């Protein structure tokens with residue numbers, strides 16, 4: 001049975017073209033840097049975000065944690081948003097892998113206040129203080145927003161003034177670039193390292209990229225091995241990643257349009273309150289008055305009718321559009337939603 005899956009954009013299936021490229025990929029042992037397809041993907045990825053070099057990693061979480069580990073020493077403090085992915089959704093890995101302490105700051109729909117970032121930096125020498133090792137930002141943000149370039153620039157300038165690197169969690173950087181009307185490079189220039197995902201809206205089955213200076217990537221390559229992420233004939237996966245980067249970045253705009261359409265349709269249902277200040281990418285967040293439909297009833301009604309959604313998280317519903325969700329599918333979702341009322 002085919003499901004319309006609104007749980008995330010990670011559920012996208014690889015395209016036929018990807019499957020074919022994977023089957024035919026030229027491969028080698030990537031730990032020896034002998035895999036021509038991985039090498040090609042890494043070169044392409046670096047170019048796409050305007051960095052010297054890039055590295056293929058198994059997942060976005062892996063890539064973020066690899067960057068945190070490569071930038072910092074144990075016992076360092078890193079500054080980041082209280083609602084970013086590294087803080088909320090990476091199983092506390094920064095404490096386990098890099099051994100760093102998270103100094104979380106409040107955000108406004110994902111955006112950090114540069115003044116607070118600067119204030120949080122431990123600049124004076126004090127025997128009690130940890131060293132500030134890294135600042136992390138996220139764009140597009142998991143709350144469904146994009147962060148404006150001037151905010152990123154201010155934070156990067158602060159990092160430079162204090163000699164602290166900035167890492168960008170750009171899991172959905174191509175969504176952010178489309179929403180801001182800029183090139184991915186124009187966002188990535190405000191960070192020292194970036195992670196972005198191939199396996200979300202871009203449709204590749206597995207994998208993320210880390211990019212930065214050549215020196216940083218060489219250090220990260222060794223740490224990737226330490227973390228168990230040295231993969232062998234990974235060109236089979238990289239082949240899909242190349243197609244993701246060459247052919248799938250521009251089409252993300254369709255997901256944005258479908259999300260806007262879904263948001264508009266949902267907002268017409270009495271008792272549904274769409275978060276319309278967080279509608280920048282392919283995600284729709286909303287609250288629903290308790291008496292409208294109980295949580296489990298909607299989840300089950302949808303499931304019976306071939307639609308997968310997640311339950312409420314922190315009081316909010318989240319529907320995500322993706323490659324495998326069309327405008328007609330959204331009409332069907334709205335029809336089934338109304339049927340459940």
Ligand SMILES: *Cc1c(COP(=O)(O)O)cnc(C)c1O
Pocket residue numbers: 058059060061062064085086138140141142169171172197199208
């Ligand atoms: C999905 C996501 C990640 C992690 O990617 P995984 O491949 O699921 O580990 C990191 N940051 C953000 C903002 C994400 O949305």
